[in-house]
Amino acid sequence: MIIEENLPRKLFLPEIQQKISSENQIDPQNSKFSNTLNGFIKDVDSLQKESASMTEKFIKGEPVDIHDVMISAEKAKTSFHLLMEVRNKFLDLYREVLRMQV
Numbered sequence: 001m002i003i004e005e006n007l008p009r010k011l012f013l014p015e016i017q018q019k020i021s022s023e024n025q026i027d028p029q030n031s032k033f034s035n036t037l038n039g040f041i042k043d044v045d046s047l048q049k050e051s052a053s054m055t056e057k058f059i060k061g062e063p064v065d066i067h068d069v070m071i072s073a074e075k076a077k078t079s080f081h082l083l084m085e086v087r088n089k090f091l092d093l094y095r096e097v098l099r100m101q102v
Contacts, residue, residue, distance in 0.1 A: 040086075044079045051076035 051072040057064045 040083065044076075044083050047072070047076040047079050 051069075054064055054069045054072045058066065058069045
């Protein structure tokens with residue numbers, strides 16, 4: 001028997017499981033976690049852009065305190081490292097779930 005790979009996998013589930021899976025689909029727009037994560041990514045991006053603009057102003061010779069430039073650079077660096085650690089933890093979690101036996 002040949003099963004075509006392009007068909008959705010839920011077509012091969014029993015009928016009751018197909019109904020349950022279609023009723024329990026989560027709308028990504030309403031997910032609070034995804035909104036929080038997207039907000040965090042946008043914050044990191046804005047800190048990176050702010051740091052780049054302050055560094056550029058300092059290099060051009062515009063009146064910017066070196067302290068502010070260094071503080072913005074450290075904020076951007078710290079927030080980026082935190083984002084990378086969160087990503088690494090989620091990847092570890094995903095790999096752990098894949099290793100689980102049912």
